[in-house]
Amino acid sequence: MTHKKAMIPTLFMAAVVAAIPATHAADVPAGTQLAKVQELVKGNGAEPASLDPHKTEGVPESQILRDLFEGLISSGPKGEVLPGVAQSWETKDNKHYLFHLRKNAKWSNGDPVTAHDFEYAFKRAVDPKTASPYAWYLEIPTIINASDIIAGKKPAETLGVKAIDDYTFEVQLEKAVPYFVSMLSRTTTYPVPKKVIAQFGDKWTQPGNMVSNGAYALSQWVVNERIEVERNKHYWNDAKTVINQVTYLPIDNNADLNRYLAGEVDMTYQMPIERFKQMKKEKPDELKVTGYVGTYFYTFNVKRKPYDDVRVRTALTYAIDRNVIADKVMGQGQQPAYGLVPDFVDGFKPTAPEWSKLTQAERNTQAKGLLSEAGYGPGNPLKLDLLYNTDDNHKRVAVAVASMWKQLGVEVSLVNQEWKTYLDSLKQGQFDVARRGWIADYNEASSLLDLMQTTHGNNDGKYSNPAFDQLMDSSRDQVDAAARSKVYQQAEALLAKDMPIAPIYQYVTARMVQPYVGGYPANPLDELHSKEMYIVAH
Numbered sequence: 001m002t003h004k005k006a007m008i009p010t011l012f013m014a015a016v017v018a019a020i021p022a023t024h025a026a027d028v029p030a031g032t033q034l035a036k037v038q039e040l041v042k043g044n045g046a047e048p049a050s051l052d053p054h055k056t057e058g059v060p061e062s063q064i065l066r067d068l069f070e071g072l073i074s075s076g077p078k079g080e081v082l083p084g085v086a087q088s089w090e091t092k093d094n095k096h097y098l099f100h101l102r103k104n105a106k107w108s109n110g111d112p113v114t115a116h117d118f119e120y121a122f123k124r125a126v127d128p129k130t131a132s133p134y135a136w137y138l139e140i141p142t143i144i145n146a147s148d149i150i151a152g153k154k155p156a157e158t159l160g161v162k163a164i165d166d167y168t169f170e171v172q173l174e175k176a177v178p179y180f181v182s183m184l185s186r187t188t189t190y191p192v193p194k195k196v197i198a199q200f201g202d203k204w205t206q207p208g209n210m211v212s213n214g215a216y217a218l219s220q221w222v223v224n225e226r227i228e229v230e231r232n233k234h235y236w237n238d239a240k241t242v243i244n245q246v247t248y249l250p251i252d253n254n255a256d257l258n259r260y261l262a263g264e265v266d267m268t269y270q271m272p273i274e275r276f277k278q279m280k281k282e283k284p285d286e287l288k289v290t291g292y293v294g295t296y297f298y299t300f301n302v303k304r305k306p307y308d309d310v311r312v313r314t315a316l317t318y319a320i321d322r323n324v325i326a327d328k329v330m331g332q333g334q335q336p337a338y339g340l341v342p343d344f345v346d347g348f349k350p351t352a353p354e355w356s357k358l359t360q361a362e363r364n365t366q367a368k369g370l371l372s373e374a375g376y377g378p379g380n381p382l383k384l385d386l387l388y389n390t391d392d393n394h395k396r397v398a399v400a401v402a403s404m405w406k407q408l409g410v411e412v413s414l415v416n417q418e419w420k421t422y423l424d425s426l427k428q429g430q431f432d433v434a435r436r437g438w439i440a441d442y443n444e445a446s447s448l449l450d451l452m453q454t455t456h457g458n459n460d461g462k463y464s465n466p467a468f469d470q471l472m473d474s475s476r477d478q479v480d481a482a483a484r485s486k487v488y489q490q491a492e493a494l495l496a497k498d499m500p501i502a503p504i505y506q507y508v509t510a511r512m513v514q515p516y517v518g519g520y521p522a523n524p525l526d527e528l529h530s531k532e533m534y535i536v537a538h
Contacts, residue, residue, distance in 0.1 A: 001037070025240030026519050026534045028529040035516065035535040042530075043246040043256035043269035043511075045391070046419040047224050051205040053190040054125045056473035057458065059439065059526075060419065062187050063097070064248055065528050067229055068212040069190040072099050072118065073181060077521030077532060079443055081182050085113055085191070085213070085236075086169070101167040106234040107193055108210075108217040114165035117191040117213075122171075125188050127156035133427070136457035137441065140450055141183055142174040142476060147455075175476045182442040184528065186311040209240065215241050215531035224250060237261045242534035253392050260512050264437040266535075267517060273393050276332050279512060286512050289523045291344045294439035294507040295337050295448065298386075298401070299461040301431055302500060306374060307461075310381070310499055315370040316433070317502035318363040319354065319404050325504055329400045330393075332510040337503035339492045340438070340452070344506065344524065347481050348445040348488055353496035367408055376409070383411045389422035390437035397504070398435065426460040434460065437507065443524055445488045446475060452495060463500035 028034065048061040053069055056062065061311045072086040086099040105113040123197055126135050139146040144160025160172035173180065183189070193204075193211045200209045210218045215238065216229035227248045231241055233246075249256070249265065253272040259265040271279065271287075279287050299314075300307040307313060322336030338356035341348060355363065376382040386402060388394040395416065402412035417425060425431055438458075440447035453472050456462040471491045478484040495501070509526050516538035521528065 005109070008216060025237055026242040026532055028242065028518065028534055032518065032534075033537040035537045038243050038535050039245045039247070040243050040248045040264050040267070040517070040530055040533060040535065041249065042267045043253075043260070043265055044227075044250050045252075045256075045269040046389070047250040048227070049219075049420045049423060051210070051218070051227075052202075053100065053187045053192060054121070054130055054132045054134070058419070058423070060250070063291070063528070064227060064229070065187045065190065066527060067214055067216040067246055068210075068218060069187070069214045070105075070235075071184050071186070071189045071191070072101075073184045074525040074529070075185040075523065075525055077519075077523060079499055079524045081185075083119075084185070089181065094178050094180065095173045097171045097173075097180065098164070099169040099171070101169060102236055103167055104236045105213065106236065107213050108232045108234055109193075109196075110234050111190060111193075111211075112166070113213045114166040115169035116166065117194065118169045119161050120194045121191045122161045122189070123156040123159050124192065126150050126159055128152050132188065133423075133457055134186075137183070137186060137188045140446070141177040141180045144172045144174055150455075170267070176479060177476050178479055178481075179442060179444045179446070182444065186441045199347065202511070215529070216246060219245075226250075237531075241531045243530050246530045252390070266514045267520075268512045270393065271332065271394055272513065273330055273332070276510065278309070283512070286515055288513050288520065288522075288525075289333050289508055289510045292439065292507040292509045292522055292526055293342060293345050293443055293447075293524050294437060295340055295342050296334075296397075296435075296437045296504045296507060297337065297340070298433050298502040298504065299436045300433055300500060300502070301429055301461050302464075303429055303462045304432060306376075306382070307432060309374050309375040311370040312376075313499040313502075315367040315374070316405060316410070317499050318358075318367040319408050320401055320502055320504060321360050321404055322504060323365065324404075325400060326395060330505060333508045334505040337506045338496075339503055340495060340501065341448050341488065341492060342506035344523045345440065345445050345448070346443040347522075348485050350445075350492055351489055353493070355496070364407065371408055371410075378409060381409050381411050383413070384432040385413045385415050386433050386435075387415045387417065387422065387425060387431040389419050390416045394435055401504075429460070429462065431460075433502075436460065436501070439507070442526060445463075445485075446472065449475075449488060449491050452491075452500060461500055463498065465494060465498055468494045468498075 046060040050056050070084045074084040076082040085105045087102040089099045091097045091321045125132050126138050135150050145158045148154040153437040162170045194230050196211045197204045207221050214236045217232040219230045230245050256268045300313045302308050326334045326336045339350045341350045388398050453469050475487040476486050513520050516536045518536050519533035
């Protein structure tokens with residue numbers, strides 16, 4: 001149970017939070033008989049592109065990094081903000097923050113975790129030399145000089161962060177961003193060990209070299225086979241950790257489920273769509289479906305013709321029958337998406353755009369007209385490549401959408417690539433239309449809408465509208481949630497007009513969890529921590 005130091009008027013969350021009890025650990029009910037072997041095997045979906053917190057951007061990496069590292073704060077079982085390395089924090093104006101670090105936080109080699117580690121890590125994350133795909137994440141809350149550093153205009157040393165002493169970390173923002181603290185569970189804000197990186201360079205994340213500060217430490221990494229981590233005996237809350245070893249398997253959904261049913265996997269990454277109903281019927285208690293703050297969409301490369309033409313983008317967007325995709329193709333509880341922000345996000349209810357109220361037949365008619373206006377028809381069919389990362393579920397969606405576009409006379413070539421190659425293609429702009437999904441890094445609408453800003457590092461389609469950028473910049477001046485919501489509505493309206501993306505469905509998390517796995521949370525960001533879980537005798 002958390003408590004506040006004083007009832008100080010707040011802008012978004014407690015202006016001063018202090019001495020919060022450590023609640024982020026396995027909560028084993030009294031009388032539970034634990035298994036003698038406390039090992040957890042998880043499906044991971046794909047081989048991680050990296051285990052360097054500052055060089056990753058996807059879910060396959062984040063799942064592992066959350067076990068290996070801990071930031072200033074952590075996301076709790078229900079998505080709540082809990083203390084991490086910072087046991088308390090304070091602010092008077094939501095611009096100047098002081099984080100007070102716990103003095104028993106240590107690296108896996110026994111060295112103390114200090115404010116200097118966080119200062120080094122934040123500066124490393126924005127330094128262009130690091131080439132972090134998530135550098136923009138520290139620009140979003142307007143940390144002083146972050147934008148200029150990322151743009152190469154100022155040195156990383158000028159970033160508005162500072163170790164006041166070994167256990168006091170200061171962050172200064174240009175604007176009073178009311179949700180700043182909730183952003184600090186993201187992997188980009190994790191500390192990294194300076195002396196280890198200096199010693200091993202890019203090889204610092206290899207087993208035997210890697211030093212981390214989370215509940216677990218890396219013990220084995222066999223590429224494309226498995227990654228294993230074991231309890232970090234130096235972790236400050238190790239006494240409350242139960243699982244001794246975690247294994248992550250980079251396998252696709254069908255292999256994941258098959259190994260689960262064979263008793264070789266304790267928790268799947270996702271679910272094969274075609275086997276969802278079977279599992280719901282045969283193992284309903286093991287099927288876990290929860291809301292997820294994220295949206296599945298296709299992004300258009302607006303730097304390529306003809307996707308620089310809003311008529312083409314709008315036609316392709318209209319022609320996707322979202323009800324069929326959500327209900328028939330997916331069928332796990334997903335909802336049709338007509339905007340970037342899902343209904344499930346905290347504090348904001350998106351307004352459906354006018355085109356969402358049309359019947360699918362009406363949308364198809366308008367789509368054909370728009371393509372014709374743009375110069376495409378039977379004598380000159382639009383031909384496009386649709387890129388997606390290798391995954392059975394993504395393939396099913398792509399096949400369905402290609403069929404819908406075919407009804408417009410569009411000729412679609414499906415292009416699937418492995419995760420790392422797919423990420424490279426996105427970064428280099430080597431695509432016409434690409435599958436994308438965005439999961440909020442914190443439970444607030446801006447975590448999704450910011451994606452479409454001109455300078456955002458994951459704006460792969462290169463959409464740019466100064467009016468949209470100005471709206472999102474101004475949202476950070478709005479302390480009042482209702483005022484921010486009005487700005488977000490305007491931003492969504494601009495996206496509905498410009499159509500840089502084709503929203504398809506709102507995510508849910510659907511996975512199988514063995515009945516003997518205790519402590520599985522219903523986290524809206526799907527930020528799972530193995531230290532919260534335990535294996536019951538079975």
